[in-house]
Amino acid sequence: MKKLLDTLGHYLDVTLCNIKLALMVIIEYPASIAGWLISNPIQFIVGFATIKFVVAQFGEINGWNYGQLAFLYGLSVISHAVSMMFFVQGWFMGYSVIEGDFDRYLTRPLGVLYQFFFTTFNIFGITDLIPGIVVFIYGCIETGFRFTLGNAVGILVMIIGAAFIRGGIYIMLGSTSFWTKSANDFGQYTQEIFDKSTMYPISMYPESLQFILTYLIPIGWVSFYPVSGLMGIETAVGIGSGNVWITFAVGIIVMLAAGLMFRIGLRRYESAGN
Amino acid sequence: MIRVNDLHKEYHVVKKGQGLSGAVKGLFKSEKLTVNAVNGLNFHINEGEIVGFIGPNGSGKSTTIKMMTGILTPTSGEVLINGQNITKHRKEAVRDIGVVFGQRTQLNWDLRLEESFELLRHIYRIDKKQYSETLEVMDEILGIGEILSKPVRQMSLGQRMKGDLAASMLHSPKVLFLDEPTIGLDVGTKYSLRKFIKEINRLRKTTVILTTHDLGDIQQLCERIIIINSGVIMEDGNLSEIVERIAPYRTLKVEFYDSDIPKHERAELISEDNNVACYKFFKSELTAAELIRDLSGEKAIKDISIEEAGIDDIIRIAYGIKNVE
Numbered sequence: 001m002k003k004l005l006d007t008l009g010h011y012l013d014v015t016l017c018n019i020k021l022a023l024m025v026i027i028e029y030p031a032s033i034a035g036w037l038i039s040n041p042i043q044f045i046v047g048f049a050t051i052k053f054v055v056a057q058f059g060e061i062n063g064w065n066y067g068q069l070a071f072l073y074g075l076s077v078i079s080h081a082v083s084m085m086f087f088v089q090g091w092f093m094g095y096s097v098i099e100g101d102f103d104r105y106l107t108r109p110l111g112v113l114y115q116f117f118f119t120t121f122n123i124f125g126i127t128d129l130i131p132g133i134v135v136f137i138y139g140c141i142e143t144g145f146r147f148t149l150g151n152a153v154g155i156l157v158m159i160i161g162a163a164f165i166r167g168g169i170y171i172m173l174g175s176t177s178f179w180t181k182s183a184n185d186f187g188q189y190t191q192e193i194f195d196k197s198t199m200y201p202i203s204m205y206p207e208s209l210q211f212i213l214t215y216l217i218p219i220g221w222v223s224f225y226p227v228s229g230l231m232g233i234e235t236a237v238g239i240g241s242g243n244v245w246i247t248f249a250v251g252i253i254v255m256l257a258a259g260l261m262f263r264i265g266l267r268r269y270e271s272a273g274n
Numbered sequence: 275m276i277r278v279n280d281l282h283k284e285y286h287v288v289k290k291g292q293g294l295s296g297a298v299k300g301l302f303k304s305e306k307l308t309v310n311a312v313n314g315l316n317f318h319i320n321e322g323e324i325v326g327f328i329g330p331n332g333s334g335k336s337t338t339i340k341m342m343t344g345i346l347t348p349t350s351g352e353v354l355i356n357g358q359n360i361t362k363h364r365k366e367a368v369r370d371i372g373v374v375f376g377q378r379t380q381l382n383w384d385l386r387l388e389e390s391f392e393l394l395r396h397i398y399r400i401d402k403k404q405y406s407e408t409l410e411v412m413d414e415i416l417g418i419g420e421i422l423s424k425p426v427r428q429m430s431l432g433q434r435m436k437g438d439l440a441a442s443m444l445h446s447p448k449v450l451f452l453d454e455p456t457i458g459l460d461v462g463t464k465y466s467l468r469k470f471i472k473e474i475n476r477l478r479k480t481t482v483i484l485t486t487h488d489l490g491d492i493q494q495l496c497e498r499i500i501i502i503n504s505g506v507i508m509e510d511g512n513l514s515e516i517v518e519r520i521a522p523y524r525t526l527k528v529e530f531y532d533s534d535i536p537k538h539e540r541a542e543l544i545s546e547d548n549n550v551a552c553y554k555f556f557k558s559e560l561t562a563a564e565l566i567r568d569l570s571g572e573k574a575i576k577d578i579s580i581e582e583a584g585i586d587d588i589i590r591i592a593y594g595i596k597n598v599e
Contacts, residue, residue: 025384103373106344106368109366109369109397111365119382268347269346270346271340271346
């Protein structure tokens with residue numbers, strides 16, 4: 001137990017040092033963050049404007065009214081932002097496999113996956129948070145969502161679980177490069193799939209697709225099911241505020257599976273020739 | 275300090291047919307080739323040794339170094355660093371090693387050197403006192419002080435290499451692995467790098483394992499060399515003993531006053547160019563003094579120089595490359 005705490009403390013210390021260094025890089029190159037601060041929020045605000053337009057035409061989407069959709073959209077963008085901050089490196093794992101970037105991590109006394117994600121901390125993910133929070137607050141006001149302690153904890157638990165599901169899937173897709181030996185860049189596809197299946201209710205899709213998104217590739221748990229639970233909307237798997245905890249559990253399971261896949265893949269790692 | 279037991283590494287290469295038809299066939303039926311990059315290595319290295327690890331490109335030398343540093347997982351066999359199996363207990367075992375690859379840096383391009391060092395200080399949990407002591411030593415040997423606040427991206431190759439070396443020594447590892455550390459460096463930087471290696475070996479008893487194609491590195495640094503080719507050890511032993519055994523001859527270069535070059539019955543005339551001639555002779559048969567005396571008896575000598583059997587000869591012979599002179 002003491003050893004575990006000691007290890008956790010060590011990792012926390014290194015993480016803080018990395019965040020500090022990431023901030024210093026931004027201060028050194030301030031122009032780069034300005035670009036992100038403008039382009040990222042615009043992307044999501046435009047996305048939300050589209051939803052607003054659709055709802056204005058049809059009244060609602062699959063039983064979800066405007067406020068509820070804003071709530072869903074906002075939380076989806078927030079968990080996306082968190083996953084960007086911590087796990088975006090997963091998109092580029094293929095390049096690291098081919099270029100031999102893991103050499104450096106393997107010769108240091110810390111977890112390889114930890115170093116892969118945290119030695120280049122993506123502070124720009126914060127710029128995604130802003131539109132997420134704006135739309136989410138808007139959704140809260142529209143739906144009259146009550147911020148009780150239980151609800152607040154539920155949302156926090158859900159965001160962590162959702163970020164884990166996203167991150168775990170990035171890791172799994174990235175790890176395929178250990179087998180294919182090619183630098184597949186899944187970033188854009190994953191982003192598309194996640195956007196389409198987490199920003200809108202998946203109940204609008206065919207049942208077979210819903211089944212896949214619930215049980216096989218559990219993207220439904222990123223935002224649709226937990227938000228349905230919070231909003232009191234009935235879904236195929238039932239309603240309940242407990243959904244947020246299922247999201248959390250699914251997140252842990254996906255992350256563990258991803259870690260296992262990464263470990264097995266790493267044994268096949270071939271570094272890069274000189 | 276380091277023990278390598280029956281180390282193997284196999285790669286599987288999928289053999290592809292030529293052209294589009296070959297590629298399509300490959301989709302259905304692929305032929306897998308097994309390549310034995312490293313094929314049963316056994317050796318151990320004691321504390322404080324400087325060992326040169328040499329071999330031609332594709333010999334398995336890099337693969338071996340990468341297995342020894344925990345980067346590659348061996349197909350079978352084991353590597354023990356200070357008694358710890360680096361494959362099974364990577365995190366513990368790598369605390370004892372420092373690794374520098376000549377062709378890539380472990381420093382962060384975006385940061386100043388001292389910031390990269392600061393991160394390493396946290397990663398290896400080096401206490402401040404030890405950290406500043408090590409930095410002082412590094413400054414003394416490498417002159418690291420003047421580049422500490424320089425961003426890595428603005429560094430010359432030589433400066434970056436110095437930075438990398440210092441970075442690898444911050445946690446005072448027992449073993450230092452250097453993979454082609456002098457590649458592409460100018461003479462002055464090479465000199466200070468070699469001095470650095472000798473100094474840390476002397477001061478800290480750091481064991482150094484070095485791969486290089488630079489014969490100067492080997493001659494000046496290594497008492498022991500391990501020659502590897504096709505994944506097996508060709509030679510392992512004291513450098514001068516190996517030279518003595520594989521290439522027990524010397525070359526005498528003589529400049530005469532004209533191009534009429536005399537022959538000698540116990541020395542082979544290996545080249546002549548106008549009035550300059552090279553004689554190859556075996557130490558056991560003839561001394562240099564005798565050869566010079568005999569030659570000067572026949573013709574007047576203007577200038578001479580003696581070359582020991584070059585380590586390049588050793589490498590040529592061990593690599594199985596024919597001398598094309």
